[in-house]
Amino acid sequence: MIKNIGKKVLFFTISSLLCCMLISCGGLSEDTTDTTITSGNLDSITAQYNYLKSSVVPLIIAGIDTTIGQASGFTASYDVNQYNITYTTTDANGNSTLASAAVFVPSTNTNVNTLLYLHGSTSIDNDRPTYASISYNTTNPALTTHTVEGENAFAIALASEGKIVIMPDYLGFGASSELHPYIHAGTLASASIDAVLATQALENSSVTEFTMSDKLIITGYSEGGYATMATHKELVNNSSSYPTIVNKIVGVIPGSPPCDLSVSMANTMLNSTNYPTPAFLPFLLYAYNNAYSITTNVTSFVKPEYASAFTDLDTKTKSLGDISADLPSTPNLMIADNFKAEITAALADYSTDRVLDTATASGFYEKLNDNDVYNYNPGPLLPYYILHLNADNTVPIENSEVAVHHMTTIGTATSAAIGGNIALIDPSVGMATAYTAGTLTDHSAGFVFYILTTKGIANTIFQ
Known part of the structure; x- marks a missing residue:
């Protein structure tokens, strides 16, 4: 992204x-x-x-x-x-x-x-x-x-x-x-x-x-x-x-x-703030529908006036920036009301304890969950550096924070702050054992x- x-x-x-x-x-x-x-x-x-x-x-x-x-x-x-x-x-x-x-x-x-x-x-x-x-x-x-x-x-x-x-x-x-x-x-x-x-x-x-x-x-x-x-x-x-x-x-x-699609990125797409490249959302919807056959009509995910984004993606000649120019800067405004309600409810359910208690009607949220990639154990020895702007305006830092938490509490990786193998670094600030937050926002x-x-x-x- x-x-x-x-x-x-x-x-x-x-x-x-x-x-x-x-x-x-x-x-x-x-x-x-x-x-x-x-x-x-x-x-x-x-x-x-x-x-x-x-x-x-x-x-x-x-x-x-x-x-x-x-x-x-x-x-x-x-x-x-x-x-x-x-x-x-x-x-x-x-x-x-x-x-x-x-x-x-x-x-x-x-x-x-x-x-x-x-x-x-x-x-x-x-x-x-x-x-x-x-x-x-x-x-x-x-x-x-x-x-x-x-x-x-x-x-x-x-x-x-x-x-x-x-x-x-x-x-x-x-x-x-x-x-x-x-x-x-x-x-x-x-x-x-x-x-x-x-x-x-x-x-x-x-x-x-x-x-x-x-x-x-x-x-x-x-x-x-x-x-x-x-x-x-x-x-x-x-x-x-x-x-x-x-x-x-x-x-x-x-x-x-x-890496945390089901919570950090879902929150980003559903909240009411402006987003630099809203075309990421129809791109993901289209890709997941192709992969999982969630619905027979991918345009049903969005309001009718934004269905042209899928046609634009088919051309492979129009940039995500140009596609975004035809979309609302707040991604949640393009989502069809019934689909938005479904994903909002699933997010509220799942984000409390990372367990989805009630299955969704479409199954889309479950596919987001399946494609989270923070949730594995890289082991205690391999050098693992996650480079992430603290104030990133496109991919929030919460994605990487969730990854480090999982890898060091559920997995066997240990933080570089205590001499371990995994480090979260804001590259705009420079290398440091302890995380130092920068102010650069531009992804x-x-x-x-x-x-x-x-x-x-x-x-x-x-x-």
């Missing part, structure tokens, strides 16, 4: 990049597919682009505030190869389906540490990681063109420092034509885990030259933070199913995760501090 800035949700405008581009070396050809590879669940490999290290830092500094960019200490040490892959995964109904991911590999290609980096909310197909590309004009560099957006730019920068970065498109984007199953734990986890398995097959292919180390960090912001927790929850709860992944995880870093601005803090944490863990 992220506020829209320019074209892309929760990312930063990079319209100034044309003057300070990533540069293609020409070492890899565009759309060169190896169709002979059958190992694992890898379907195809497309070796697309090579980015010169000399252009990585200017790209990052052009995309974010210059002072923050310089202070972050990004030092591009390696060129970066981008591989687009397709692979098999599982949809919300348990059926096998095709998905896609971008894999960014540094030119130092032996025993490389890996980040599984899960992107934030978008409704536009061309915002997907695999859409990133560059066409370099050697005669006139000013005519170089590219489609590198914010999170892809950061992924390339992280790779240029010597890390493999795996970025799934998620179902609904790229190779997958369905509606994106937004904030759906099962499909976000499976698409992410299977992207790692496919990258392990890519590592062993005949068209690539790199080896992965035994160290993997999972991270992401907003929907990506939610996906981080959903993925780790699945890996922990079913560890025997993922022997080539689970023992390599050395850190988990969710950023501003809407999108929080992404900048998340990525810079994550870079530092990852470098420390990977040492």
Whole structure:
């Protein structure tokens, strides 16, 4: 969940990049597919682009505030190869389906540490990681063109420092034509885990030259933070199913995760305050109805004058910000009266003791509950950093507070304040053993501090 800035949700405008581009070396050809590879669940490999290290830092500094960019200490040490892959995964109904991911590999290609980096909310197909590309004009560099957006730019920068970065498109984007199953734990986890398995097959292919180390960090912001927790929850709860992944995880870093859907996020959608991106609500309603067949007519969830939001989502060309412009800034005003009454009653029932005593007529609230991802035990040893603005205006801090409470009281994690393994940090303030609350409210601005803090944490863990 992220506020829209320019074209892309929760990312930063990079319209100034044309003057300070990533540069293609020409070492890899565009759309060169190896169709002979059958190992694992890898379907195809497309070796697309090579980015010169000399252009990585200017790209990052052009995309974010210059002072923050310089202070972050990004030092591009390696060129970066981008591989687009397709692979098999599982949809919300348990059926096998095709998905896609971008894999960014540094030119130092032996025993490389890996980040599984899960992107934030978008409704536009061309915002997907695999859409990133560059066409370099050697005669006139000013005519170089590219489609590198914010999170892809950061992924390339992280790779240029010597890390493999795996970025799934998620179902609904790229190779997958369905509606994106937004904030759906099962499909976000499976698409992410299977992207790692496919990258392990890519590592062993005949068209690539790199080896992965035994160290993997999972991270992401907003929907990506939610996906981080959903993925780790699945890996922990079913560890025997993922022997080539689970023992390599050395850190988990969710950023501003809407992990408590059934209480914290339900309260946010039902209260009477303005919300930066109200389109998140119809996106979730549409996605859950596709996944669970709750009603034969998804528009019945909202008042008739707001039904066009579902049509807009079908196009995959209209941003969440643009869709939000046609909706009331207070999300509860768009919800159909009978459905609002049902969810309000369920929330009042459930929030007292986290037990739903009375089933709902539609079953929708139960599906929210099923997709909470805070409620698992990450264990007492794994470094686990939740980065969340204290005053976040889009994903309230209560989500992460609930997660820490559960993991340290019901689970076996212990707080970093007493020398343990789990920490809740406001990245706008900086690293601290005890939580220090900042005043920054803007969810999108929080992404900048998340990525810079994550870079530092990852470098420390990977040492």
